[in-house]
Amino acid sequence: MEELVVSMKNIHKRFGGIHALANARLELRKGEILGLIGENGAGKSTLMKILSGVYQADEGEVLISGREVHYRNPKEALDDGICMIYQELNLVDKLSVADNIFIGRESGTGILLKRKQDRKKTEELLQRLELDVPLDIEVGNLTVAKQQMIEIAKGISCNSKVLIMDEPTAALAVSEIQELFRVIRQLKEEGMSIIYISHRLEELFEITDRITVMRDGNYIDTMETSLGTMDELIKKMVGRNISWSKKEKSNVKKNAPVVLEIKHIASKDIKDISFQLRQGEILGLAGLMGAGRTELARLIFGADWRKGGVILRNGKEVKIRTTFDAVAQGISYLSEDRKGNGLAVDLSVADNVALPNWDDFTKHGVIQFKFMEESVEEAAKTVAVKTPSIHQIVRNLSGGNQQKVVIAKWLLRNSEIFIFDEPTRGIDVGAKSEIYKLMEKLIKEGKSIIMISSEMPELLRMSDRILVLCEGRLTGELDIKEATQEKIMEYAVMRN
């Protein structure tokens, strides 16, 4: 018999009227990497929060190495060696890297001594992860990806026997993911058991030993990774087949006008970039983390200060100095960071979706609530947000559903050009294909899209043309016909 480190049986959990978990189950063996997968809202995070003491189950049994436990808080779970890295980053923006890693944990006695020891340990940890981050920088100043790495360092620092990672790679680029995998394999060698939640199927097949599938709060099945196929897994997850293939050729019409032209724009991080976007085009922006894709998007959107260059809309030069200018020019930007720029998590779905569109819902100074609600309902339905009502607080939605709210918010805007920055990050395969359909619908309506993505299959499936950035420079341009993962990578790591 395999030794079971964790055994969860018949777990039920309700939030008000929502039955988040109904007969959920999970078994984790010693020294294995177990993948956990399921659609957005399937209950993965909730199940793991029960395991790590954040929530308590309404019913069911949790055994740790055969012993029944009832954790009342995360500290009790941590003391038992169970450590969870949360999906929504959990760092304190204003604290340093070192303070964030050791917050709330005792080491030594006096404060000063503790600080010194913490610094030293942090240094060692960052070295082990080969992470180049200054110890004293406030984490709020780091990129989302770096913050994610700090979370991981924090998780590894607990000396835990069970490490739960809830979508750890959502914000990481290819090289960081490989780095993370190296560390995960090392931890497994050391006998640690790891639960790995991800919507990226390729990742699950690369790193896990077994995969457990959940649907609607229920346990569906567990398969040996080496014996299963991707199609099987998708079928178990969403109950239907979804195909994934590369776009064969550009769908842009021959005489489609150029709707946006960027000439020689530059900033601190962007070095003289020029390109055109045509009507009905999906232009993919590829590159490794730090290549400058988001920076470029923010420049076009007027969110950051531009050092020079010209932006033309429909052939005419326009001034875009602020985001208001950009919106007035019919440009929308869907941020990659849903927690920072994208969403007010303590407000309702309705408020979040309506907020940037407030003017549209006001007539002679009076807010047209009914019209607003109808519009929000429709937008939420279009992107299939799973929520009991549009009045639910966004914080209570599952991660992927929060992302859909961001998209719904911008859909209501009558934009001509959409910049999607990692639009499907953290979104399950079923919902991903919904979002792709939505993009295709926008294109049919004559809109144009710039899509930043770190997921190669997504870039190859959606783009008509792909631009590749490396260190703030445009290093390559590929028509979809000639684009391959290898060619994109080649340009992405190009040194000058």
Ligand SMILES: Nc1ncnc2c1ncn2[C@@H]1O[C@H](COP(=O)(O)OP(=O)(O)OP(=O)(O)O)[C@@H](O)[C@H]1O
């Ligand atoms: N604190 C809460 N209050 C109310 N409902 C909640 C709360 N936490 C989770 N839920 C609901 O429970 C269900 C399961 O959510 P959970 O976050 O576990 O999903 P998930 O599988 O992790 O999804 P994702 O892939 O999007 O992260 C969802 O319907 C969610 O809206």
Ligand SMILES: [Mg+2]
């Ligand atoms: Mg989740």
